[in-house]
Amino acid sequence: MSKPARITTVTTLKDVALAAGVSTKTVSRVVNNDRHVSDNLRQKVLRAIEDLDYRPNLVARHMRTKKTRLIGLVTDEIGTTSFSGNILRGAQEAAWQHGLLLLACHTGGNPETEAHTVDLLLERHVEGIIFATMYHREVCPPESLKNCPAVLLDCFVSDNRYPAVLPDECQGGYQATRHLLQRGRRRIAMINGKRGFPGAEGRAAGYRQALAEAGLPLDESLLVYGDWWQEQGFSQAQSLLQGPERPDAIFCGNDRIAMGVFDALRERNLQVPRDVAVIGFDNMEMIAAHSRPGLTTMALPHHEMGRLAMELLNHHIEGGSSGKGEPLRVPCPLVRREST
Amino acid sequence: MSKPARITTVTTLKDVALAAGVSTKTVSRVVNNDRHVSDNLRQKVLRAIEDLDYRPNLVARHMRTKKTRLIGLVTDEIGTTSFSGNILRGAQEAAWQHGLLLLACHTGGNPETEAHTVDLLLERHVEGIIFATMYHREVCPPESLKNCPAVLLDCFVSDNRYPAVLPDECQGGYQATRHLLQRGRRRIAMINGKRGFPGAEGRAAGYRQALAEAGLPLDESLLVYGDWWQEQGFSQAQSLLQGPERPDAIFCGNDRIAMGVFDALRERNLQVPRDVAVIGFDNMEMIAAHSRPGLTTMALPHHEMGRLAMELLNHHIEGGSSGKGEPLRVPCPLVRREST
DNA sequence: ATCCCGTTTGACATCGATGTCAAAACCAGC
DNA sequence: GCTGGTTTTGACATCGATGTCAAACGGGAT
Numbered sequence: 013m014s015k016p017a018r019i020t021t022v023t024t025l026k027d028v029a030l031a032a033g034v035s036t037k038t039v040s041r042v043v044n045n046d047r048h049v050s051d052n053l054r055q056k057v058l059r060a061i062e063d064l065d066y067r068p069n070l071v072a073r074h075m076r077t078k079k080t081r082l083i084g085l086v087t088d089e090i091g092t093t094s095f096s097g098n099i100l101r102g103a104q105e106a107a108w109q110h111g112l113l114l115l116a117c118h119t120g121g122n123p124e125t126e127a128h129t130v131d132l133l134l135e136r137h138v139e140g141i142i143f144a145t146m147y148h149r150e151v152c153p154p155e156s157l158k159n160c161p162a163v164l165l166d167c168f169v170s171d172n173r174y175p176a177v178l179p180d181e182c183q184g185g186y187q188a189t190r191h192l193l194q195r196g197r198r199r200i201a202m203i204n205g206k207r208g209f210p211g212a213e214g215r216a217a218g219y220r221q222a223l224a225e226a227g228l229p230l231d232e233s234l235l236v237y238g239d240w241w242q243e244q245g246f247s248q249a250q251s252l253l254q255g256p257e258r259p260d261a262i263f264c265g266n267d268r269i270a271m272g273v274f275d276a277l278r279e280r281n282l283q284v285p286r287d288v289a290v291i292g293f294d295n296m297e298m299i300a301a302h303s304r305p306g307l308t309t310m311a312l313p314h315h316e317m318g319r320l321a322m323e324l325l326n327h328h329i330e331g332g333s334s335g336k337g338e339p340l341r342v343p344c345p346l347v348r349r350e351s352t
Numbered sequence: 353m354s355k356p357a358r359i360t361t362v363t364t365l366k367d368v369a370l371a372a373g374v375s376t377k378t379v380s381r382v383v384n385n386d387r388h389v390s391d392n393l394r395q396k397v398l399r400a401i402e403d404l405d406y407r408p409n410l411v412a413r414h415m416r417t418k419k420t421r422l423i424g425l426v427t428d429e430i431g432t433t434s435f436s437g438n439i440l441r442g443a444q445e446a447a448w449q450h451g452l453l454l455l456a457c458h459t460g461g462n463p464e465t466e467a468h469t470v471d472l473l474l475e476r477h478v479e480g481i482i483f484a485t486m487y488h489r490e491v492c493p494p495e496s497l498k499n500c501p502a503v504l505l506d507c508f509v510s511d512n513r514y515p516a517v518l519p520d521e522c523q524g525g526y527q528a529t530r531h532l533l534q535r536g537r538r539r540i541a542m543i544n545g546k547r548g549f550p551g552a553e554g555r556a557a558g559y560r561q562a563l564a565e566a567g568l569p570l571d572e573s574l575l576v577y578g579d580w581w582q583e584q585g586f587s588q589a590q591s592l593l594q595g596p597e598r599p600d601a602i603f604c605g606n607d608r609i610a611m612g613v614f615d616a617l618r619e620r621n622l623q624v625p626r627d628v629a630v631i632g633f634d635n636m637e638m639i640a641a642h643s644r645p646g647l648t649t650m651a652l653p654h655h656e657m658g659r660l661a662m663e664l665l666n667h668h669i670e671g672g673s674s675g676k677g678e679p680l681r682v683p684c685p686l687v688r689r690e691s692t
Numbered sequence: 693a694t695c696c697c698g699t700t701t702g703a704c705a706t707c708g709a710t711g712t713c714a715a716a717a718c719c720a721g722c
Numbered sequence: 723g724c725t726g727g728t729t730t731t732g733a734c735a736t737c738g739a740t741g742t743c744a745a746a747c748g749g750g751a752t
Binding site: 364365366376377380383384408409410411412413414415416417 | 738
């Protein structure tokens with residue numbers, strides 16, 4: 013009997029003001045922790061808020077203040093790998109620290125859907141947008157993206173008109189190769205992903221650089237490209253292994269390729285890492301952590317990238333520089349397991 | 353010169369009305385496709401909207417109409433597996449069809465964070481909340497969840513006070529076992545996940561039922577429990593295989609267990625599926641599609657579950673029944689590969 | 693030309709909060 | 723008790739849209 017019949021009734025500032033016998037403005041002050049309120053009134057208001065279980069209506073507040081505290085996150089794909097999840101986690105954690113909430117949308121990579129999604133987000137007056145992809149590549153984001161602060165995540169545009177956060181593929185390739193060198197390997201092959209992909213090219217550049225620095229001549233027959241799949245890794249490894257001089261280590265363009273390499277080695281009764289050390293890339297938990305032996309690999313710092321993208325965006329929103337210019341490259345850490 | 357200097361200026365209804373020489377209400381009517389507008393004015397207004405690149409401010413609209421068209425999605429974990437991604441995709445697709453937008457938050461499973469998250473969403477006046485978990489289990493959602501329409505997804509409460517959408521584990525276990533029977537197997541073992549988990553118990557129930565229906569006695573030594581990991585699958589399979597009567601098929605509580613079983617079979621030079629057929633559960637793409645041979649498995653219908661949860665919620669919001677009562681169980685489809 | 697009736701149209705209030713600004717209250721100090 | 727300055731307080735306008743309702747309009751019928 014004490015409660016109003018209509019469940020949809022929500023208590024507002026006005027109700028609280030009435031109950032506490034003060035003006036709405038005073039209630040507003042208390043809610044916003046304004047110091048210009050006497051202790052006496054503050055107590056009364058706080059009690060009324062408690063009694064009525066009042067929650068401020070953020071929609072109304074945002075209309076007045078022009079701050080929605082919403083950030084849009086547009087991704088091409090969500091959920092096929094753990095990548096997008098880690099990005100989301102990193103971004104959300106950073107967002108929370110700044111009192112921001114994330115509005116995540118996936119588009120399937122369709123340009124029309126992307127444009128539509130950005131429009132939707134703009135209509136809701138998000139304060140900024142993170143435009144993310146599932147793997148490192150060049151993109152052509154919708155025109156309307158320029159209508160609000162934006163950061164590219166795991167992708168870039170050639171003229172750097174948006175700030176971007178990318179994995180440092182070259183450092184990753186370099187460090188992977190260095191690691192093999194440090195383990196005493198000298199004849200290091202690389203079975204890479206597909207030509208032309210920033211990931212593949214960057215990783216190969218790092219590989220070349222590490223070999224050059226170590227004073228090892230680059231044997232071009234040891235650097236082969238394929239696609240990103242296990243089957244290709246398997247057959248490429250077969251070819252490499254039947255040459256006269258067997259490599260003593262194989263750096264794989266990703267973890268799936270490494271699984272194919274494992275298969276090929278097993279077929280020839282070669283032991284990992286005794287006969288051939290194997291290192292992957294991407295650190296796909298499902299694969300790398302549960303293969304036998306466990307696969308040493310370079311992790312993609314998706315969580316950190318998500319966090320950084322959000323920090324960059326927040327900085328811009330708070331009035332700092334937009335962060336435009338050379339993309340921010342985030343180092344890929346080595347995850348050591350048993351295969352090296 | 354034609355554009356205002358301040359980039360932050362956004363065109364509003366008023367600007368359009370001024371430009372078209374009509375009242376704001378008329379513009380509002382055009383934007384909302386109200387038929388009570390003469391063609392003449394409608395054209396003028398549309399042109400002005402085009403010229404000024406006007407976009408309605410949804411924040412303001414929602415304040416007036418009380419409809420935010422926002423749905424909150426609270427999950428314990430996002431991104432460790434493809435599960436949450438598929439749920440998200442399914443939910444978002446359904447949401448879009450109803451003009452709803454998804455506000456996804458992950459909580460790490462911490463009850464305080466969960467309560468806080470729900471409060472945040474309520475402050476933003478979401479029209480409903482989907483409370484989801486990464487794997488099928490009982491939950492204790494925050495009290496405040498009752499303040500808006502809510503649906504549980506991949507989880508449940510014992511008294512069914514919220515509607516819930518769950519995978520039909522029992523049907524899955526049943527169908528997996530039926531499939532092995534149809535392939536001519538008679539001595540079917542099950543290496544299950546952990547006791548007490550709804551997934552493990554449901555799948556075992558389906559397994560029992562299928563065997564009983566086929567008139568096969570249940571050999572209790574063939575139904576073993578472990579945890580959900582590859583290592584346990586490996587050792588459990590070893591034990592099963594060294595018994596006097598080797599099973600001719602193994603139904604695994606999940607795909608990781610199946611990978612351990614593969615290892616154990618390989619060790620004994622047993623061929624899959626010739627000597628022993630293997631079927632998994634969960635259809636973890638990363639594992640099942642790329643193992644050798646490819647793993648036949650029961651898929652968890654996460655995409656469909658996400659979609660259904662959203663439909664249920666929308667139905668409630670649109671004034672239909674809440675959907676409370678027995679949880680909705682979504683069938684798990686068989687994904688046939690080479691291991692059976 | 694006038695009247696009637698249905699359709700368009702716009703003036704004004706409203707949603708729930710905060711910004712502005714002036715009035716009210718308070719407090720010293722003389 | 724008055725004055726001047728600081729602090730509290732509240733009346734009112736405002737954000738950008740839509741709801742209400744009455745006025746203006748238009749087109750037949752008389």
